[in-house]
Amino acid sequence: MIEFRDVTKQYPDGTVAVDGLDLTVEDGKITVFVGPSGCGKTTSLRMINRMIDPTGGSILLDGKDIRESDPPLLRRGIGYVIQHAGLFPHRTVLDNVATVPLLTGAGKRAARARAAELLELVGLPQEVARRYPPQLSGGQQQRVGVARALAADPPVLLMDEPFSAVDPVVRDDLQQQLLRLQSELDKTIVFVTHDIDEAIKIGDRVAVFRVGGRLAQYDTPSALLAKPADDFVSSFVGRDRGYRALGFLTATGVPVAPVATVPAGGEVARAREALVDGWAVVVDEERRPLGWVSAETLSQMDGSVDAEQLVSGGSLFEVDSTAGTAGSLRNALDAALSSPAAVGIAVDGRGAVVGGVTAQTVLAALADARRSGEVPG
Amino acid sequence: MNIDWPWPWLERNLDDIAEATGEHLFLALLPVLVGLAVSVPLGWAASRWRVARGILVPLAGVLYTIPSLALITLVPLALGTRIIDPLNVQVPLAIYTIALLVRSVSDALAAVPREVTAAATALGYRPVHQFLTVELPLAVPVIVAGLRVAVVSAMSLTAVGALVGIGGLGQLITEGFLRNNGVELVVAIALIVVLALVIDALLLLVGRAVTPWVRAQRGTGASA
Numbered sequence A: 001m002i003e004f005r006d007v008t009k010q011y012p013d014g015t016v017a018v019d020g021l022d023l024t025v026e027d028g029k030i031t032v033f034v035g036p037s038g039c040g041k042t043t044s045l046r047m048i049n050r051m052i053d054p055t056g057g058s059i060l061l062d063g064k065d066i067r068e069s070d071p072p073l074l075r076r077g078i079g080y081v082i083q084h085a086g087l088f089p090h091r092t093v094l095d096n097v098a099t100v101p102l103l104t105g106a107g108k109r110a111a112r113a114r115a116a117e118l119l120e121l122v123g124l125p126q127e128v129a130r131r132y133p134p135q136l137s138g139g140q141q142q143r144v145g146v147a148r149a150l151a152a153d154p155p156v157l158l159m160d161e162p163f164s165a166v167d168p169v170v171r172d173d174l175q176q177q178l179l180r181l182q183s184e185l186d187k188t189i190v191f192v193t194h195d196i197d198e199a200i201k202i203g204d205r206v207a208v209f210r211v212g213g214r215l216a217q218y219d220t221p222s223a224l225l226a227k228p229a230d231d232f233v234s235s236f237v238g239r240d241r242g243y244r245a246l247g248f249l250t251a252t253g254v255p256v257a258p259v260a261t262v263p264a265g266g267e268v269a270r271a272r273e274a275l276v277d278g279w280a281v282v283v284d285e286e287r288r289p290l291g292w293v294s295a296e297t298l299s300q301m302d303g304s305v306d307a308e309q310l311v312s313g314g315s316l317f318e319v320d321s322t323a324g325t326a327g328s329l330r331n332a333l334d335a336a337l338s339s340p341a342a343v344g345i346a347v348d349g350r351g352a353v354v355g356g357v358t359a360q361t362v363l364a365a366l367a368d369a370r371r372s373g374e375v376p377g
Numbered sequence B: 001m002n003i004d005w006p007w008p009w010l011e012r013n014l015d016d017i018a019e020a021t022g023e024h025l026f027l028a029l030l031p032v033l034v035g036l037a038v039s040v041p042l043g044w045a046a047s048r049w050r051v052a053r054g055i056l057v058p059l060a061g062v063l064y065t066i067p068s069l070a071l072i073t074l075v076p077l078a079l080g081t082r083i084i085d086p087l088n089v090q091v092p093l094a095i096y097t098i099a100l101l102v103r104s105v106s107d108a109l110a111a112v113p114r115e116v117t118a119a120a121t122a123l124g125y126r127p128v129h130q131f132l133t134v135e136l137p138l139a140v141p142v143i144v145a146g147l148r149v150a151v152v153s154a155m156s157l158t159a160v161g162a163l164v165g166i167g168g169l170g171q172l173i174t175e176g177f178l179r180n181n182g183v184e185l186v187v188a189i190a191l192i193v194v195l196a197l198v199i200d201a202l203l204l205l206v207g208r209a210v211t212p213w214v215r216a217q218r219g220t221g222a223s224a
């Protein structure tokens, strides 16, 4: 547990970067510091490992004032992922990752063996181990940065805008991987970003800072979307709040209705009979959806249903009836809205079609959730 | 000037030539090494404190422009050494080396990316360890380039030392002039040039060997 107690940082030039910060970071959770540029996120983060010392207040790590610790020793127990990775250009990827084990006295062989394990953990192929950092893509460098921070298995991990320099697709990948890693490792993570969407996606708790280093709101992502504390937070959280809030509600209550399916390569005449409300989903042998057909598209095919001539489908909505889990209401609604037939395709864990949902059924489920108090009104 | 068939003279004087060569290397290389050892901490100070840089870099620039002969004659006055003391040449050479390297070392250290040094600190390096294993290695390519210039100029400047009675190959040059011995003259000059080139090449090779990452990066076309 990391406790900020009335922490203030004023730089020698008079800039107040952090002002009276009171905040507790819970163990085993991802806490995100988010806010506009210059609001003191990096300063707050770097006060945790004493790269910056506060000018007022105190910070406790597991109940102990960090001022009592020797900074280098404190830091070896706290992983740090820096923006732009900050890898050592003169060391191979493997030796970069082995840095902290070597510092803490592990032998070279043991440190490298550990480093190789971590490269695998973050999803990097063995052959990158012997390369130098500039020979890697930006996304790969960030993974190495994460591996390096985790090498000594520190209980706390600090991450300063770790994914800001990569393109959106790679960023999404890295975020998913972080969540997957966290579900295995259970670290106490403090994650800095200026991207509210990233904060909402990966945070268990989100601290919104305003310029001048003041904490504006500290809440769960869904509460932040549902009940922003003031105008600053609500404008920072941005547009489509209501829609994005649906991402935090599971769609287990949404009824999945049967949907018309026809096999790819089947007879056109049969397919025509199977249409419901003018549409049917074309599936492969494993019942995975390939796209939609309507009476009109079928009339352009001769003989059999041609998988090349389908109307492409919308997003998919995943339900697992055996486990009783489902995607979010946002997934379900988006599946319905993006479908050419206005029916969102529901698939099981293996990707096979199990039915369909409509926008009406999703909204009805939302109304139920509101009534039962599951959604803060 | 008469240029005899050189072999008889060479054979007769081989021992003297070898001795002069050894002396020359000692006179030239020791000050470069000392200069390097002094430049690294000075360069570090200059890269770290603006005040230090404001003093050291201009001072180095001025020192470098003082003519070598002037320095060689001034040093005995300043140090109180006798006129044929090797220090009279070695101290100026060390000064030139420092003047040349302080700025390079300071620039090279300042060019180490901030996120690299911040990462090293965040991972738990202590300052001296971090300097020796992160910042300094990254400055090696620039330092080696400066060192090559320093060594080559030290080899030729040492020859000037013969004018104030210091040994080395420069002595053979002055002797060759006085005795009107063309062979001696040519041999001494050739030895100085060849030795300088060989040491330069060695430094280049050693520099490459200890910085494998530089070539790896060039291979990808990426810049560091």
Ligand SMILES: Nc1ncnc2c1ncn2[C@@H]1O[C@H](COP(=O)(O)OP(=O)(O)OP(=O)(O)O)[C@@H](O)[C@H]1O
Residues within 6 Å of the ligand: A011, A012, A013, A015, A016, A017, A036, A037, A038, A039, A040, A041, A042, A043, A044, A194
């Ligand atoms: N060493 C310093 N000296 C003086 N002022 C500083 C120093 N470091 C940061 N500041 C100032 O403190 C404030 C907070 O800086 P900080 O780096 O913590 O912001 P940030 O939230 O991380 O911003 P960004 O999103 O741009 O990284 C800014 O106004 C910044 O200019």
Ligand SMILES: [Mg+2]
Residues within 6 Å of the ligand: A041, A042, A043
């Ligand atoms: Mg920052």
